[in-house]
Amino acid sequence: MxxxxxxxxxxxxxxxxxxxxxxxxxxxxxxxxxxxxxxxxxxxxxxxxxxxxxxxxxxxxxxxxxxxxxxxxxxxxxxxxxxxxxxxxxxxxxxxxxxxxxxxxxxxxxxxxxxxxxxxxxxxxxxxxxxxxxxxxxxxxxxxxxxxxxxxxxxxxxxxxxxxxxxxxxxxxxxxxxxTAEDFARSHPGGRLGRRLLLRIDDLMHTGTAVPAVGPDTPMADALLEMTRKGLGMTAIVDADQRVTGIFTDGDLRRALDEGVDVHATPIATVMTPAPRCVEAAQLAAEALALMERHSINGLLVNDAEGRLTGALNMHDLLRGGVV
The missing domain is CATH 3.40.50.10490 (Glucose-6-phosphate isomerase like protein; domain 1)
Structure with a gap:
């Protein structure tokens, strides 16, 4: 033997x-x-x-x-x-x-x-x-x-x-x-590598009425309703020209409740995270994933070159697209 x-x-x-x-x-x-x-x-x-x-x-x-x-x-x-x-x-x-x-x-x-x-x-x-x-x-x-x-x-x-x-x-x-890596991806569209190198944020992001957004003076309670309706675990805060001024997430909500904030009387602008990290629609979805992982966040807002809100996506969208 x-x-x-x-x-x-x-x-x-x-x-x-x-x-x-x-x-x-x-x-x-x-x-x-x-x-x-x-x-x-x-x-x-x-x-x-x-x-x-x-x-x-x-x-x-x-x-x-x-x-x-x-x-x-x-x-x-x-x-x-x-x-x-x-x-x-x-x-x-x-x-x-x-x-x-x-x-x-x-x-x-x-x-x-x-x-x-x-x-x-x-x-x-x-x-x-x-x-x-x-x-x-x-x-x-x-x-x-x-x-x-x-x-x-x-x-x-x-x-x-x-x-x-x-x-x-x-x-x-x-x-x-x-x-290039992008040339390689074009020959491998069915694989994970191809998806990571070809899929762009605008292929996966939510747009139009599916994007959660409220004004800065919106009561926190109404902002929570907007988050619930859109189901992304966040809402954008935009000004009158639709430029992103902040974001409010599930994490912000927990912190606000810990501090005893009155959800009915408090404007969302006072509890939001100002100047949030945003991406543009033409970027690779893999870049959005890298940004989320680097900063331990689960969602991102998408804006244009002028800072106007155009979409939103979260980790579930990246999972669905096969980027993760």
């Missing part, structure tokens, strides 16, 4: 082997790598990524990473390419082919067709002298001294190296294109 210490020893050996493979890979990020980046940057079509078996899984991931970081790309299965899917390749496209041996039959069988179409080919292999490496316009060496598999058979360190080389290409291109 395998002991726990043996499991840990083998696991650590895998990490050590793959760490060494990545360390060796760093020195190969050189002028050849830069040449590959320039080819991809100049590509007027799409980047077609090929790979079989485990390399195919890495190729699929590389295509997805490129596509989500500003370089249009897709994966084509080499076995299917020879049976019609080669029609996906068009003038102006570039090809990245991954094969540790550089002798994968299904990929090398496509080389004449890629050459006839005049497409630039970038190869990522573990053998610089292989058929695929020799046929490529640029060869990126992702070779490793040893696999992490004790049998030396299962692709482990080699796929890790190929994955890292692909990531290095994608991120270098991202930076060269001036790709």
């Amino acid at each position: 395998t002991a726990d210490t043996d499991f840990c020893r083998l696991g650590q050996a895998v990490i050590d082997t793959e760490t060494a493979a990545l360390a060796a890979l760093r020195d190969r990020i050189d002028a050849t790598f830069a040449h590959a980046c320039r080819i991809l940057l100049a590509c007027s079509g799409r980047v077609v990524v090929l790979g079989m078996g485990k390399s195919g899984h890495i190729a699929g991931k590389l295509a997805a990473t490129l596509a989500s970081t500003g370089t249009p790309a897709f994966f084509v299965h080499p076995g299917e390419a020879g049976h019609g899917d080669l029609g996906m390749l068009a003038a102006g496209d570039c090809v990245i082919a991954l094969s540790n041996s550089g002798e994968t039959e299904e990929i090398n069988g496509l080389l004449p067709a890629i050459k006839r179409r005049g497409l630039d080919l970038i190869a990522i292999t573990g053998r610089p002298g292989s058929t695929l490496a020799e046929a490529a316009a640029v060869h990126l060496d992702a070779g490793v001294d040893a696999e992490a598999c004790p049998l030396g058979l299962a692709p482990t360190a080699s796929t890790t190296a190929a994955l890292a080389m692909g990531d290095a290409l994608a991120i270098a291109l991202l930076d060269a294109r001036g790709f």
